[in-house]
Amino acid sequence: MEVLKTIAEMRQARKASKKTMGFVPTMGYLHEGHISLVRQAREKNKLVAVSIFVNPTQFGPKEDFRTYPRDTKHDLSMLKPHTDFVFMPSDEEMYPEGYDSWVEVKGITDMLEGSARPGHFRGVSTVVLKLFNIVQPNRAYFGQKDAQQLAVIKKMVKDFDVNIDIVACPTVRESDGLAMSSRNTYLTPEQRRSAPVLYQSLQLAQELAKQGEWDALAIRKEMTKLIQKESQADIEYISIADNETLKEIHRIKYPALVSMAVRFGRTRLIDNLVLEE
Ligand code: AMP
16 A cells, blocks of 8 residues: 655556556545445455545634544554555645635535535535546545535536546444444534434434325424434434435425434534435
8 A cells, every 4th residue: 555645646656557446535534434435446446546635625614624533543554455545645735825726516515515514515526626636546436425525526527527437335324323424533422322313313204205204394393303302412404305406305206315414512413315215
């Protein structure tokens, strides 16, 4: 496994081989969710590259950029059995003085995480396009855990004719259903005990839809009731939307994306489930 810190080094490494490459962009503090993406990249490609970069431009001024958990040593030891190249640029390498270009995907960034976190997807799509240009993989792997991010990247790749296949990977969960996330580490023991309610509420939505409940508002009400039983949980939004346009729906129409952001103290967790027929 080679660790590359500059764009020039990464380009050089890519140039040295014409083999197929799968790429997994991450912000580090890796867990089994990330590793599942790396494994899927390994299965379909001769080479695997992973980036570790806590991208400053996708964090709002009041968000956790500075406190975002970091542990390079642990990350590298997790990657070693599965990875050929780890790209770990500095902030200055990615955004040198005078940096002035931004990628903006319109429309699907207006709602959900886009409206809760203004500028977030501009930062995400900009850094992902830069990483794609630097690493030049054949395929790139993204988690369904960040459903809207996945939709934004797919749209950007389509609109900009980027010649990379985007592969969606299922959400990996802890045994109690909590979606794995680097931010779970912020939770107090009490909040951690409450946090599986997110997945429970998603399963409730799935169950209600299966039983024939077609009214999205009624489903959201039941989910809200369940989550509010946890005194630590503070709902930011619960959405039931068309899985492609991400526009809210009133009647259940498959496939539907049920998604949410819930705060536990200062920690903000997101989760989602796609309802299918
Ligand atoms: P992050 O380091 O949070 O930027 O995540 C890097 C990639 O890993 C993104 O494509 C995420 O969607 C994906 N990811 C994060 N958590 C999970 C999870 N629990 N299961 C599957 N993929 C995940």
